[in-house]
């Protein structure tokens with residue numbers, strides 16, 4: 091996948107990820123991690139072992155909700171003035187380790203974990219495109235992605251231009267439309 095322009099993301103989750111990532115970058119464990127090999131990063135990045143129990147494996151936090159210290163704490167969290175867990179659909183400590191780990195492996199600023207590949211493609215492309223934007227896609231995609239691009243995205247105002255993946259001259263070499271946001 092390739093992104094032609096800067097993503098125009100302004101949503102709450104992205105702001106939270108950036109804020110959290112900044113705090114995370116100041117974490118000494120994270121700084122040490124960046125100098126490790128890929129296999130070590132894949133196993134340990136994003137996790138600080140439990141200081142109380144010393145448990146090595148990432149705990150699975152099954153909670154949906156979190157206890158706020160007081161109303162001011164809750165207000166600050168919801169106003170994004172302070173980083174912290176608000177609600178599991180938005181953030182969860184287990185998912186957070188996964189997201190930080192993927193970001194560390196990919197050298198990204200942050201990551202967002204979702205439950206399926208199709209959800210990931212949908213979220214990513216809805217985030218970087220707006221109504222009327224174009225996606226240029228090869229015509230030999232995974233079936234689910236092809237259906238998403240052929241049927242669903244046009245209903246959401248995204249124009250998908252399929253090109254023949256087996257015929258490179260048909261692929262517009264750098265000659266994209268002003269509104270082309272993504273090559274897939």
Ligand SMILES: Cc1ncc(COP(=O)(O)O)c(C=O)c1O
Pocket residue numbers: 205206207208209232234235
């Ligand atoms: C290339 C590719 N894209 C997307 C998907 C969709 O992933 P999921 O089944 O997790 O939605 C798959 C699944 O095999 C895939 O191979």
